[in-house]
Amino acid sequence: MQNIHWGVIGCGNIAHQFARGIKKLDNCSIVAGASLTTGRAESFAKTHQIQSSYTNYQSLVNDPNVHAVYIATTHNFHFENIKLCLEKGKHVLCEKPFTINAEQSKTLAVLAKQNNCFMMECVWTRFLPTIQHLSQLLAQNVIGDVHTVKANFSICSKVDPGHRLRNKALAGGALLDLGIYPLTLASIVFGDTPSKIQSSAVMNEDGIDESSCYLLEYEHGQRAILSSSITEYAPNDGIISGSNGYIVIPNFLGAQELHVHINDQPSQILSFPFDEDDNFVFETSHAMECIRQNKCESDILPLNKTTAMMTLMDTLRKQWGLKYPGE
Numbered sequence: 388m389q390n391i392h393w394g395v396i397g398c399g400n401i402a403h404q405f406a407r408g409i410k411k412l413d414n415c416s417i418v419a420g421a422s423l424t425t426g427r428a429e430s431f432a433k434t435h436q437i438q439s440s441y442t443n444y445q446s447l448v449n450d451p452n453v454h455a456v457y458i459a460t461t462h463n464f465h466f467e468n469i470k471l472c473l474e475k476g477k478h479v480l481c482e483k484p485f486t487i488n489a490e491q492s493k494t495l496a497v498l499a500k501q502n503n504c505f506m507m508e509c510v511w512t513r514f515l516p517t518i519q520h521l522s523q524l525l526a527q528n529v530i531g532d533v534h535t536v537k538a539n540f541s542i543c544s545k546v547d548p549g550h551r552l553r554n555k556a557l558a559g560g561a562l563l564d565l566g567i568y569p570l571t572l573a574s575i576v577f578g579d580t581p582s583k584i585q586s587s588a589v590m591n592e593d594g595i596d597e598s599s600c601y602l603l604e605y606e607h608g609q610r611a612i613l614s615s616s617i618t619e620y621a622p623n624d625g626i627i628s629g630s631n632g633y634i635v636i637p638n639f640l641g642a643q644e645l646h647v648h649i650n651d652q653p654s655q656i657l658s659f660p661f662d663e664d665d666n667f668v669f670e671t672s673h674a675m676e677c678i679r680q681n682k683c684e685s686d687i688l689p690l691n692k693t694t695a696m697m698t699l700m701d702t703l704r705k706q707w708g709l710k711y712p713g714e
């Protein structure tokens with residue numbers, strides 16, 4: 388079993404959760420962290436007992452001890468960070484959204500293949516046991532023909548205007564940060580190619596979406612009714628309705644239960660408990676399995692699915708006239 392050495396680019400908030408997750412996995416460790424913020428890589432390394440810390444990303448990708456890199460910078464930097472890693476032959480696991488648009492994703496998919504690197508977007512919900520089990524239930528037709536998916540992800544964030552969630556320069560906004568999760572649930576249930584896409588967004592003074600909702604229609608009339616917001620409180624549940632019953636996924640982001648309602652029978656609760664830090668464990672162990680098998684992409688989240696999601700989000704942004712700097 389190959390021992391995989393991780394490097395981390397961007398040592399902010401979520402990088403710490405990744406580091407806690409890695410400690411729970413066998414045959415891997417974080418060997419280096421890099422941050423452009425003064426003192427942050429050093430402190431990250433100290434907190435997680437990591438041997439090397441760098442004040443620039445180039446040094447981390449030059450480190451021969453690093454096999455794979457987890458990228459946890461803000462959205463606007465993902466493209467350049469991933470490219471830097473691939474050009475040095477490092478495997479890549481990059482936080483969502485993979486890039487800011489589909490064109491960037493497509494360019495990187497070609498580069499990953501050219502450099503024989505594994506590359507995957509971190510959308511951890513796809514890898515949760517609960518969601519994997521949901522896919523099995525739907526494949527077994529337990530709720531009959533699925534007609535509708537409803538899902539919301541909202542956080543009422545009280546952050547200042549410079550924070551990445553509200554910052555156009557950092558490719559903030561509800562869609563790319565939060566909306567990607569309800570869109571992912573719809574993609575898991577109905578696939579990646581809605582035939583009709585309608586939406587509506589409330590933009591902030593900086594021109595990014597604070598709240599947005601998406602109505603997707605599919606080939607056989609199925610619908611996904613989805614929303615996200617950074618300015619309101621709301622339940623973050625997913626509901627999948629079919630001709631024979633429905634499934635509720637309470638807090639579908641960190642889904643630990645499926646409430647299955649079939650016809651008039653009493654509802655059944657299926658539980659898949661895990662610790663909060665294990666969010667990362669499922670996707671990271673999958674990525675490492677792929678790397679050990681010399682795969683260039685995941686079969687759960689292949690690069691064409693990532694590009695399809697970026698294309699869908701491009702379409703939604705176009706409907707609101709939202710372009711990020713440089714586009």
Ligand SMILES: NC(=O)c1ccc[n+]([C@@H]2O[C@H](COP(=O)([O-])OP(=O)(O)OC[C@H]3O[C@@H](n4cnc5c(N)ncnc54)[C@H](OP(=O)(O)O)[C@@H]3O)[C@@H](O)[C@H]2O)c1
Nearest residue numbers: 397398399400401402422423424459460461462482483551
């Ligand atoms: N999987 C999940 O559940 C989850 C949860 C939250 C976030 N995320 C994703 O993880 C990524 C990072 O999110 P986060 O909450 O960890 O972000 P963060 O702590 O705000 O920032 C992460 C890093 O990005 C760089 N950065 C942040 N603001 C910057 C600025 N104004 N100018 C230049 N660089 C800046 C810094 O890199 P340096 O350290 O190099 O200075 C910082 O450490 C995003 O893609 C986000 O969507 C995922």
